[in-house]
Amino acid sequence: xxxxxxxxxxxxxxxxxxxxxxxxxxxxxxxxxxxxxxxxxxxxxxxxxxxxxxxxxxxxxxxxxxxxxxxxxxxxxxxxxxxxxxxxxxxxxxxxxxxxxxxxxxxxxxxxxxxxxxxxxxxxxxxxxxxxxxxxxxxxxxxxxxxxxxxxxxxxxxxxxxxxxxxxxxxxxxxxxxxxxxxxxxxxxxxxxxxxxxxxxxxxxxxxxxxxxxxxxxxxxxxxxxxxxxxxxxxxxxxxxxxxxxxxxxxxxxxxxxxxxxxxxxxxxxxxxxxxxxxxxxxxxxxxxxxxxxxxxxxxxxxxxxxxxxxxxxxxxxxxxxxxxxxxxx
Amino acid sequence: xxxxxxxxxxxxxxxxxxxxxxxxxxxxxxxxxxxxxxxxxxxxxxxxxxxxxxxxxxxxxxxxxxxxxxxxxxxxxxxxxxxxxxxxxxxxxxxxxxxxxxxxxxxxxxxxxxxxxxxxxxxxxxxxxxxxxxxxxxxxxxxxxxxxxxxxxxxxxxxxxxxxxxxxxxxxxxxxxxxxxxxxxxxxxxxxxxxxxxxxxxxxxxxxxxxxxxxxxxxxxxxxxxxxxxxxxxxxxxxxxxxxxxxxxxxxxxxxxxxxxxxxxxxxxxxxxxxxxxxxxxxxxxxxxxxxxxxxxxxxxxxxxxxxxxxxxxxxxxxxxxxxxxxxxxxxxxxxxxxxx
Numbered sequence: 001x002x003x004x005x006x007x008x009x010x011x012x013x014x015x016x017x018x019x020x021x022x023x024x025x026x027x028x029x030x031x032x033x034x035x036x037x038x039x040x041x042x043x044x045x046x047x048x049x050x051x052x053x054x055x056x057x058x059x060x061x062x063x064x065x066x067x068x069x070x071x072x073x074x075x076x077x078x079x080x081x082x083x084x085x086x087x088x089x090x091x092x093x094x095x096x097x098x099x100x101x102x103x104x105x106x107x108x109x110x111x112x113x114x115x116x117x118x119x120x121x122x123x124x125x126x127x128x129x130x131x132x133x134x135x136x137x138x139x140x141x142x143x144x145x146x147x148x149x150x151x152x153x154x155x156x157x158x159x160x161x162x163x164x165x166x167x168x169x170x171x172x173x174x175x176x177x178x179x180x181x182x183x184x185x186x187x188x189x190x191x192x193x194x195x196x197x198x199x200x201x202x203x204x205x206x207x208x209x210x211x212x213x214x215x216x217x218x219x220x221x222x223x224x225x226x227x228x229x230x231x232x233x234x235x236x237x238x239x240x241x242x243x244x245x246x247x248x249x250x251x252x253x254x255x256x257x258x259x260x261x262x263x264x265x266x267x268x269x270x271x272x273x274x275x276x277x278x279x280x281x282x283x284x285x286x287x288x289x290x291x292x293x294x295x296x297x298x299x300x301x302x303x304x305x306x307x308x309x310x311x312x313x314x315x316x317x318x319x320x321x322x323x324x325x326x327x328x329x330x
Numbered sequence: 331x332x333x334x335x336x337x338x339x340x341x342x343x344x345x346x347x348x349x350x351x352x353x354x355x356x357x358x359x360x361x362x363x364x365x366x367x368x369x370x371x372x373x374x375x376x377x378x379x380x381x382x383x384x385x386x387x388x389x390x391x392x393x394x395x396x397x398x399x400x401x402x403x404x405x406x407x408x409x410x411x412x413x414x415x416x417x418x419x420x421x422x423x424x425x426x427x428x429x430x431x432x433x434x435x436x437x438x439x440x441x442x443x444x445x446x447x448x449x450x451x452x453x454x455x456x457x458x459x460x461x462x463x464x465x466x467x468x469x470x471x472x473x474x475x476x477x478x479x480x481x482x483x484x485x486x487x488x489x490x491x492x493x494x495x496x497x498x499x500x501x502x503x504x505x506x507x508x509x510x511x512x513x514x515x516x517x518x519x520x521x522x523x524x525x526x527x528x529x530x531x532x533x534x535x536x537x538x539x540x541x542x543x544x545x546x547x548x549x550x551x552x553x554x555x556x557x558x559x560x561x562x563x564x565x566x567x568x569x570x571x572x573x574x575x576x577x578x579x580x581x582x583x584x585x586x587x588x589x590x591x592x593x594x595x596x597x598x599x600x601x602x603x604x605x606x607x608x609x610x611x612x613x614x615x616x617x618x619x620x621x622x623x624x625x626x627x628x629x630x631x632x633x634x635x636x637x638x639x640x641x642x643x644x645x646x647x648x649x650x651x652x653x654x655x656x657x658x659x660x661x662x663x664x665x666x667x668x669x670x671x
Contacts, residue, residue: 161600162600190579220584222587222588260516261541261586262587263585272513274515274518275514
């Protein structure tokens with residue numbers, strides 16, 4: 001295990017949204033840590049709270065949302081109690097963010113070269129000319145053909161894959177210590193998706209950049225992450241090093257994801273169903289997965305399971321995690 | 331036995347406003363859909379798979395080519411005649427919320443296609459709606475709910491129930507599970523398999539998700555920039571892909587297993603514009619095998635194995651064993667079969 005201090009510690013984070021229908025409890029006590037240079041994969045279905053977690057880490061939750069409880073320690077500093085100027089100095093600098101759907105996040109009337117240069121100049125005292133030259137160097141690094149000319153193009157002139165490269169440049173140009181990558185290859189075609197993931201790996205290795213890689217795709221987790229955390233209904237329900245997860249996952253939801261996504265697990269017994277869908281306003285009592293769990297016992301309907309540490313760095317929230325017959329191949 | 335439906339040399343071009351150029355969405359697709367099979371149409375965005383599906387249902391008029399169903403070219407029959415056939419050809423689209431009226435209860439959504447030509451009493455209509463809900467493993471109570479009150483998996487199962495209201499021959503499923511989370515997706519795929527077993531309906535399953543296609547389809551047609559580049563039994567194509575595009579596509583599918591090895595057959599760049607089609611093979615600019623020859627001719631689909639065709643001039647041709655008369659499904663009409671043998 002690394003002796004270095006964790007770069008990110010999220011401790012018992014609760015983020016709620018008030019809606020006319022009631023309070024949506026999107027995050028319900030998320031705790032996780034990321035070590036320097038480590039890639040933590042975060043998987044979960046829509047509505048599980050993945051993106052809200054990334055935004056909560058950056059203290060970017062706007063009303064009607066609110067972080068009601070918890071701590072987010074980045075390099076020992078609590079981002080949730082920081083003053084805004086301190087946060088602004090960190091965002092886009094020591095902490096980078098990659099979002100899906102790049103065209104939604106680029107300014108449509110500013111050239112991509114200028115947008116990258118602006119990110120550089122927001123945090124470093126360099127001339128406009130120097131910043132632009134660095135932007136072009138980066139565009140070349142990420143494989144944009146004819147970067148000097150491309151730097152003068154507007155976002156709409158770029159394909160989705162190229163626009164995502166620009167977003168990646170913007171998130172990495174100030175050499176962040178932590179990168180929050182929210183579905184970085186989402187919405188891209190598979191052949192392009194692979195190019196983007198390889199590019200990100202290339203850019204972060206050797207720099208000791210830590211990464212929270214949010215993805216729905218277990219294939220991406222298997223090949224690009226060191227550890228994996230499964231988020232369900234705003235809680236981490238299982239967490240393990242990638243090898244351990246793929247070999248010894250214990251939560252019925254994790255096992256169901258493996259059964260449906262991983263060729264080695266195709267013959268597992270079915271343990272869950274698709275509905276009812278997650279509803280952060282009307283949360284079930286007990287274990288949030290129990291209405292969809294085929295193994296649920298009476299206790300699951302009443303008692304919220306605590307995090308159970310099964311082994312080295314492997315923890316699960318399930319009353320049945322220690323059952324021996326659990327999840328055997330049928 | 332004749333196929334259920336044949337697509338012959340389908341071409342679809344979309345005009346661009348204020349320009350003489352056109353978008354070449356489909357540039358010559360021939361396919362046969364057999365009774366009771368699930369034929370997957372895969373490809374990336376812009377490959378023409380959705381346009382092909384829409385032409386099959388005559389939701390868009392083809393520029394040229396024919397769609398043969400029940401002995402007629404349904405792209406040219408009168409709309410009056412087509413309306414009768416249309417009940418047997420159904421569509422389930424990607425985002426159920428786009429295809430379900432937000433102000434209609436789910437029971438009414440299913441009842442709507444039944445009401446066309448319904449002569450029995452109203453109470454029997456309700457009974458039939460209940461039957462259709464049962465068919466898709468949903469409780470009768472769902473009929474009273476509105477689309478936003480249920481999850482995506484339930485919405486999609488309602489859309490499927492509606493498509494089954496008039497015992498269809500063919501359902502075109504356009505990315506039916508792409509918007510769903512894994513567990514809900516599994517429910518829908520399981521349901522489709524069951525429905526096909528019960529009714530011998532055919533599915534044209536349009537998807538970009540190879541994992542899903544592998545689980546559900548019997549045959550697979552791979553499209554790239556408006557053409558089919560490879561066609562064959564799903565198992566064969568996955569085990570032994572021939573066309574460089576198929577190989578790259580399968581290679582970019584990340585296997586959810588950290589110990590799985592990765593080959594490195596990848597493509598450069600991205601899909602070219604469908605407005606200015608490249609000369610020759612559409613993949614040439616991205617293909618690691620491409621030579622000058624590839625930019626000169628458009629490669630026809632040729633046999634590369636039993637019932638397995640691919641459109642690439644770099645592939646060795648397959649010689650059928652003596653006396654073997656394999657049907658060559660999906661061969662374009664411009665291909666002279668005798669010259670291949």
